Amino acid sequence: xTLRVVIVDDEEPARNRLRELLGDCAGELPHLVAxxxxxxxxxxxxxxxxxPDVVLVDIHMPEMSGIEFARHLQVLEKPPAVIxxxxxxxxxxxAFEVNAVDYLTKPVRAARLLAALKKAAHGTRVTxxxxxxxxxxxxxxxxxAERGRVILVPVADVIYLRAELKYVTARTRDRExxxxxxxxxxxxxxDALFVRIHRNCLVSRRFIRGFERGVESEGEAGWSVLLExxxxxxxxxxxxWAQVKPLAKGHA
Amino acid sequence: MQSIRQNxxxxxxxxxxxxxxxxxxxxxxxALALLFAFARSRGISEFVExxxxxxxxxxxxxxxxxxxxxxxxxxFRRLPYRYGLAAVLAVVLAIAAALSPLLTVGGSGGxxxxxxxxIYAAFCAGSLAWxxxxxxxxxxxxxxxxxxxxxxxxxxxxFLFNSLNAVLSLIRKDPKRAEAALEDLAELFRTVxxxxxxxxALGDELSLCRQYLNLEQLRLGERxxxxxxxxxxxxxxxxxxxxxQPLVENAIxxxxxxxxxxxxIEVRIGRRGDRLHLHLSNPYHVDYQHRQGNRMAxxxxxxxxxxxxxxxxxxxxxxxxxxxxxDIVMPFRAAS
Numbered sequence: 001x002t003l004r005v006v007i008v009d010d011e012e013p014a015r016n017r018l019r020e021l022l023g024d025c026a027g028e029l030p031h032l033v034a035x036x037x038x039x040x041x042x043x044x045x046x047x048x049x050x051x052p053d054v055v056l057v058d059i060h061m062p063e064m065s066g067i068e069f070a071r072h073l074q075v076l077e078k079p080p081a082v083i084x085x086x087x088x089x090x091x092x093x094x095a096f097e098v099n100a101v102d103y104l105t106k107p108v109r110a111a112r113l114l115a116a117l118k119k120a121a122h123g124t125r126v127t128x129x130x131x132x133x134x135x136x137x138x139x140x141x142x143x144x145a146e147r148g149r150v151i152l153v154p155v156a157d158v159i160y161l162r163a164e165l166k167y168v169t170a171r172t173r174d175r176e177x178x179x180x181x182x183x184x185x186x187x188x189x190x191d192a193l194f195v196r197i198h199r200n201c202l203v204s205r206r207f208i209r210g211f212e213r214g215v216e217s218e219g220e221a222g223w224s225v226l227l228e229x230x231x232x233x234x235x236x237x238x239x240x241w242a243q244v245k246p247l248a249k250g251h252a
Numbered sequence: 253m254q255s256i257r258q259n260x261x262x263x264x265x266x267x268x269x270x271x272x273x274x275x276x277x278x279x280x281x282x283a284l285a286l287l288f289a290f291a292r293s294r295g296i297s298e299f300v301e302x303x304x305x306x307x308x309x310x311x312x313x314x315x316x317x318x319x320x321x322x323x324x325x326x327x328f329r330r331l332p333y334r335y336g337l338a339a340v341l342a343v344v345l346a347i348a349a350a351l352s353p354l355l356t357v358g359g360s361g362g363x364x365x366x367x368x369x370x371i372y373a374a375f376c377a378g379s380l381a382w383x384x385x386x387x388x389x390x391x392x393x394x395x396x397x398x399x400x401x402x403x404x405x406x407x408x409x410x411f412l413f414n415s416l417n418a419v420l421s422l423i424r425k426d427p428k429r430a431e432a433a434l435e436d437l438a439e440l441f442r443t444v445x446x447x448x449x450x451x452x453a454l455g456d457e458l459s460l461c462r463q464y465l466n467l468e469q470l471r472l473g474e475r476x477x478x479x480x481x482x483x484x485x486x487x488x489x490x491x492x493x494x495x496x497q498p499l500v501e502n503a504i505x506x507x508x509x510x511x512x513x514x515x516x517i518e519v520r521i522g523r524r525g526d527r528l529h530l531h532l533s534n535p536y537h538v539d540y541q542h543r544q545g546n547r548m549a550x551x552x553x554x555x556x557x558x559x560x561x562x563x564x565x566x567x568x569x570x571x572x573x574x575x576x577x578x579d580i581v582m583p584f585r586a587a588s
Binding site for chain 2: 011012013014016017020039060062063087088089105106107108140
């Protein structure tokens with residue numbers, strides 16, 4: 001079976017070098033370079049088109065780090081194995097060691113590359129949980145799987161996140177997306193951007209336009225949040241009002 | 253690389269043309285005068301009277317001595333420390349002895365006044381010489397320490413490994429370019445590992461930066477743009493070595509690498525009066541400020557500027573219209 005490989009690195013010479021080394025390994029491990037990308041966003045498209053078994057990912061890339069890219073891959077039904085490549089990142093390397101995630105250091109040696117590919121061919125996978133531990137930085141995007149593709153939703157565009165039965169709805173100006181993550185985790189990760197207004201709802205601080213005393217909820221008049229770019233008024237629970245109230249001052 | 257003996261090796265005379273040194277001399281001598289006046293008076297009014305009397309006899313001698321030392325400083329500093337010190341003391345004593353008789357009330361002083369003037373002057377000059385000697389001793393380990401620290405901080409391992417990787421990628425297809433790149437890399441590390449305590453000509457630092465940028469251009473390609481505006485007259489100015497390279501490296505690390513689209517690094521260097529102005533700017537990415545290492549390089553350069561130029565050099569940073577800017581002002585001293 002031929003192993004399908006995709007290379008994602010923002011530096012052209014680095015991609016060239018990996019291709020050369022892959023060529024050197026071809027005798028021992030038949031494979032095919034199924035695609036290349038110079039950033040994470042492009043990488044997700046290439047991966048969905050090329051359906052690789054393994055992705056070689058540089059960690060330091062503009063816009064989207066290699067680790068965030070790998071996290072988005074995990075929404076695919078059959079995510080490819082990921083091998084991280086880094087020039088020098090002490091923190092990432094320590095995290096890889098601790099979590100037994102495979103990585104290569106630049107300059108990459110052919111023998112190391114071969115060993116990592118063989119391991120990946122046997123189906124070793126990283127899990128979401130491990131990736132979160134490796135890079136606790138908040139992501140820039142949420143990812144949603146749609147008909148075998150990965151749709152990226154910039155976190156900065158999300159107006160609110162609301163827990164439904166099985167999913168979390170992420171509302172942007174244009175549409176709603178269903179995200180397969182827990183609200184508690186999202187709240188934890190995007191603490192700086194979102195505020196919880198209700199047991200089942202987080203609202204982006206940037207989109208809060210004001211507050212309105214209105215609709216009866218459970219027999220009592222409560223407060224609702226008015227949002228930028230969205231007609232809905234979301235109720236603030238009495239329990240959360242104490243936390244949300246300070247935000248209201250700026251809008252009064 | 254050209255190096256010039258202008259820095260302070262251990263046990264050197266202070267540079268009497270340095271604003272910091274001059275102000276320390278003025279403050280030190282006047283503080284001694286205050287103490288003296290205080291010790292010899294019993295009340296406020298007597299203290300004020302004493303102080304006025306001392307000042308009238310002290311300040312002209314002090315100012316004259318500073319003026320002569322300002323002129324003579326380069327010559328004295330070329331002498332071995334002991335002879336230099338003796339020369340400074342001789343000059344100060346001579347001035348004090350010559351001026352003191354003229355400054356007594358009525359201008360009728362004789363050899364007694366000259367003698368007392370010389371004794372006071374010897375006391376002041378001796379105390380200051382001791383002070384500068386200790387200060388020099390206290391700061392010298394800092395120079396080597398800062399240098400060591402700098403060796404670690406200056407060139408990021410990140411850069412070394414990425415460059416080696418870029419060179420490896422060239423070896424099969426373009427061996428000529430790979431050779432040139434390795435030569436640049438060798439030159440860069442030769443400088444980094446050299447004794448970096450001596451001031452060097454700015455032209456040398458600039459060519460080092462160009463070699464460094466060649467290497468970065470290799471892997472970043474189109475994404476890296478550099479806009480140089482360097483007045484030709486500044487090539488011979490003396491600057492601390494590795495003054496610009498770490499800043500350019502920072503500019504790439506924080507300003508170019510995190511950007512998906514091409515970014516420009518601007519370097520402007522020029523003379524304004526007796527000052528050298530260096531201005532460096534790069535695109536500012538708010539989201540990438542967690543990348544480490546910036547403050548260390550800046551603190552390092554600030555410290556070295558202070559060691560070399562004391563209060564006469566400054567380094568300021570700011571974020572302005574989406575760009576991160578660094579401004580360095582330092583004395584314009586050409587290599588002789």
